[in-house]
Amino acid sequence: DGGITQSPKYLFRKEGQNVTLSCEQNLNHDAMYWYRQDPGQGLRLIYYSQIVNDFQKGDIAEGYSVSREKKESFPLTVTSAQKNPTAFYLCASSPSRSEQYFGPGTRLTVT
Amino acid sequence: AQTVTQSQPEMSVQEAETVTLSCTYDTSENNYYLFWYKQPPSRQMILVIRQEAYKQQNATENRFSVNFQKAAKSFSLKISDSQLGDTAMYFCAFMKLSQGGSEKLVFGKGTKLTVNP
Numbered sequence: 711d712g713g714i715t716q717s718p719k720y721l722f723r724k725e726g727q728n729v730t731l732s733c734e735q736n737l738n739h740d741a742m743y744w745y746r747q748d749p750g751q752g753l754r755l756i757y758y759s760q761i762v763n764d765f766q767k768g769d770i771a772e773g774y775s776v777s778r779e780k781k782e783s784f785p786l787t788v789t790s791a792q793k794n795p796t797a798f799y800l801c802a803s804s805p806s807r808s809e810q811y812f813g814p815g816t817r818l819t820v821t
Numbered sequence: 822a823q824t825v826t827q828s829q830p831e832m833s834v835q836e837a838e839t840v841t842l843s844c845t846y847d848t849s850e851n852n853y854y855l856f857w858y859k860q861p862p863s864r865q866m867i868l869v870i871r872q873e874a875y876k877q878q879n880a881t882e883n884r885f886s887v888n889f890q891k892a893a894k895s896f897s898l899k900i901s902d903s904q905l906g907d908t909a910m911y912f913c914a915f916m917k918l919s920q921g922g923s924e925k926l927v928f929g930k931g932t933k934l935t936v937n938p
Contacts, residue, residue, distance in 0.1 A: 754928075809868050811868070
């Protein structure tokens with residue numbers, strides 16, 4: 711089946727630890743995105759990548775890092791520098807000049 | 822920078838009736854796409870409908886249609902014959918088009934729609 715997978719669905723971490731969220735797609739899309747969703751808010755863009763080995767900061771990149779070593783994969787690391795990491799994280803991909811397709815999301819809780 | 826405003830945080834409708842969700846946006850661009858996404862309780866984001874700004878004809882997808890008013894920068898979503906499965910958060914989103922390819926989406930804060938039996 712073609713699609714976008716994110717794992718795990720729920721993730722728990724202690725404050726001060728870095729954590730990496732996985733995002734994989736087999737749709738052969740060039741572009742991939744990471745969004746954060748908080749209660750009562752729309753989605754806010756963290757990072758995006760339009761091509762392998764290249765990525766750009768979105769609106770709220772502080773405290774996050776990404777890599778794009780393969781077309782299929784775009785992992786997001788939430789570092790200890792992120793002040794409020796507890797949130798729902800959504801990964802998306804898209805072909806050129808078209809709509810974005812979303813994964814099922816990862817709920818991260820940091821205590 | 823582009824902004825998207827959804828002025829109705831919550832709405833409700835009776836099953837089988839029609840409901841319209843509002844969205845306005847602010848941009849100086851002339852070439853862009855607009856989208857409505859649905860997020861049910863599962864939290865999976867699902868594309869409902871897409872409108873290209875250069876097309877004057879309003880997009881339609883089964884029971885879902887839009888009223889796109891480019892001059893007024895308005896992009897409302899009409900859901901006809903509402904079904905219980907339409908209960909969800911609905912997000913309006915704007916995407917500027919560029920030469921280089923894909924562009925980022927700018928989302929509104931969403932409208933929570935409840936369909937009552």
